[in-house]
Amino acid sequence: MIPSQFDYVAPSTLDDAVTLLREHGGEAKVISGGQSLIPMLKLRLAAPTVLVDINRIDGLDYIEDRDGALHIGALAREADIEQSAVVRQRYPLLYDTARVIADPIVRNSATICGNVAHGDPGNDHPATMIALDASFVILGPNGTRTVAARDFFVGLFTTVLEPDEILTEVVIPTPPPRSGGAYFKLERKVGDFATAAVAAQLTLDANGNCQRAGIALTNVGPTPIRATSAEGFLQNKPLDPINVAQAALLAADAAEPVADWRGSEDYKRDLIRVLTSRALTLAGRRARGETINRGS
């Protein structure tokens, strides 16, 4: 399959990239890892007249834990997240998520920022970023602005990004002590989008009660869904099996799944219940200091 014709430019600075986007209005598209965009170009689901390739811009591939937050640059790859010791140790929810995106070869190219900016409700990082209370740094013609993950996703493939803006950095606040997270995804096979998935991030107080819960759902609505009633329910409660089960029911209620070849509405809703329960349970164990690595 061959994409429609387009022009290609590879600027060497972010400012030049923004200028190019501004010159071409809505006709230009940013390409970073290209692992979603190139298949869409080939299937002719997208036909921008200009691709602005940011891969030649130096200094954007960082993953830095500093000043109370994890900073992830626009060209950090999913594989870099998987290999980052600090991510494994301090951001297990992010590690869990990166390792189930697409497949290992795609993850060598795919970027975290691209996964977020694409606005696909089937992508995995959006729910994780909401659960982690992350924010996104956006560069446009008038400088930078910062948008909270929970305010970023507007609709199907639609975010608050303007056509002449670039998502340049994800900022994840460092979780306080007694925090833990987990991502649970059911996929039919490696490389498939989630039938459903759940991101959970917990902080416990000294007595083991839930001080903060972040819970968000993947691919059961036009955007990632924050399960606010489930989060609120857990506030100041012990993370025991009964409370976990009740929070999981509330999360399932928040889902807005549609039936497709991956399953019926009822099936997906119940899947959210089960995955929420598992994610909260593992997040709780990690918050209590257990080191639980998943995968090979």
Place this chain on the structure above:
Amino acid sequence: MSTHDITVTVNGQTHAAEVESRLLLVHFIRENLRLTGTHIGCDTSHCGACTVIVDGRPVKSCTMFAVQADGRAVRTVEGLEVAGALHPVQAGFKEEHGLQCGYCTPGMMMTATALLESNASPSEGEIRQAISGNLCRCTGYVNIVKAIQHAAATIRATKTETPARGVAAAGQSATTA
């Protein structure tokens, strides 16, 4: 039509070409360079038949534009054999019968090669994880895993005897238009 002058090193040889923006790397490799060992399978970045190594990392060459490879070093299955000697990964696939129809084999071997360059002693789980983006519809993966284990053992054995061999023979340079 937007075209670009690119220079790409493929298996140690430098190739200069004028390419359309939309030319995919896999088409550049197969059609411009006539290196048809790299296969096109699903064409949607699922199957991994088109896997090549770009600057040390395996990528699916159906999901990268040739213009993006400008200035980069690409390795394809044709670059594995050196001076008539099979690469340990190729020998492993031969010895352990790691293929039936052979369609997935070039991509599978490039993924395996990159894996063994970063980890000479992978566990079975690490091998299965590494090749999870390469689909085989014939063998059920058992012999492919054995083939990669065979290659790993060969590489470990030779590493202690001789220095690791280079990525490509130095000094080779050819230009195509």
